[in-house]
Amino acid sequence: MSFVVESGSEVIVKQGVYMDWRKLLSTTRISSTDKSPGSAGDHRTEFQRDWDRIVFSTAFRRLHDKTQVFPFPEDDVVHSRLTHSLEVASVGRSLGTKVGESVGIVDHAPGVTPSDVGNIVAAACLAHDIGNPPFGHAGEDALQRYFKLMEVGEALTPRQLSDVTQFEGNAQGFRILTRLQFEEYGGLRLTAATLGAFLKYPRESGADLKDLGGQASKKFGAFQSEMHVLEQVADELGLHAYHTVEGGRGWMRSPLAYVVEAADDICNAILDLEDGARLGCLSSSTLDSVLLRVARASAGFKQSRYEAFVNPRDKTGYLRAQAIGVLVGECAKVFVDNESVLLMGTDLQPLVALTPYRDALRELAALARDKCYRHPPVLERETAGYAAIAGLLELFIPCVVSVEPAERGSLESRLLDFLDQRTLLQLCPPGDKYGRVLRVLDYVSGMTDTYVAERYRKLTGMTT
Structure with a gap:
């Protein structure tokens, strides 16, 4: 449920009702068609089956040859989109499980365990880059620029035109998951809970919607062709809606989308730089000096153990593991502290930006921009x-x-x-x-x- 107030040309949600964890963790499977291949029950939970369906999809397999940051021929150990996605999913499972424990999910949603929350987040993390075009953001830019220069506008509605001139990998990912994989049966038929966690930007395209929903509306997450599926997901989960007088539609995020975002932010902050140090874009000591500020907060950190490593890569690897553990714990605390805010559908900054280590993470992001992305x-x-x-x-x-x-x-x-x-x-x-x-x-x-x-x-x- 939501209340609306008019503000100029916009109609904005004024939240007054909490979203319900029982709905947010829905096991209902979402499809773009009414057909179903059927499925036999087995020992797996519904959310484990989501993970398996994504892992065995051809779209996920293609991520092995999509660049994360560095071209593969330079070094055969640098991350691809595939290894990045697997690592984000690993962090996401730990963070999601910790969140499930910390908010007492068994009390809010009987029958759901903290491990279920971890599996939802892990599956969404696994798919978070599945719609990325080749060459990452450069590929997105190429697709957008072509349609901005190409005369196809007369054949398309304004929002259809916005879909292609602002081509968005998140929307393509939603299309892959809910339509293109096993198209005859309407996609992978993932649970609403997993799709909700995946949807970082649950709105349609259009400049009238930009920033109306805060973090959740910076970009768009569904093409016009999949808007009916997005509505299904939002209705099933009970997401708070907002819209404009021009007819633009959007919803506030599922709280678990913030957890997926945090897992990705943690990995982006550290692992791209680890690749960069391996390739000589920056020194290991430069990276370690920033990681140490986070890693030292870990109960398991020992300076003597760090100094005992001879190989600089092993030193960095040790700090990376300790730092990720610290950030997982801190992000879980931020989530719990803001649970009521998130359930009200109120906009919130990324979880990592609310941790005590935000300055260190900003410094890591600046290093990545200066030393890696401009390599x-x-x-x-x-x-x-x-x-x-x-x-x-x-x-x-x-x-x-x-x-x-x-x-x-x-x-x-x-x-x-x-x-x-x-x-x-x-x-x-x-x-x-x-x-x-x-x-x-x-x-x-x-x-x-x-x-x-x-x-x-x-x-x-x-x-x-």
């Missing part, structure tokens, strides 16, 4: 990826939005045949420009770094 090989690879993605869109999009049938034997007809064999473009009639554009985006954004470069070279005649 020449990173910039080179992102630039090459940007060109490949833009080049493929320049080939494909004019073909699928053209109002004139492609002449037989023309380049356009060959490209359409190519797409028909590799996408479900045939499900979208020629008049459905939005659907056809999304099918191209599904194909290109789903490519791995290696595959998008290889496809671009072949289709443009650079290689045969």
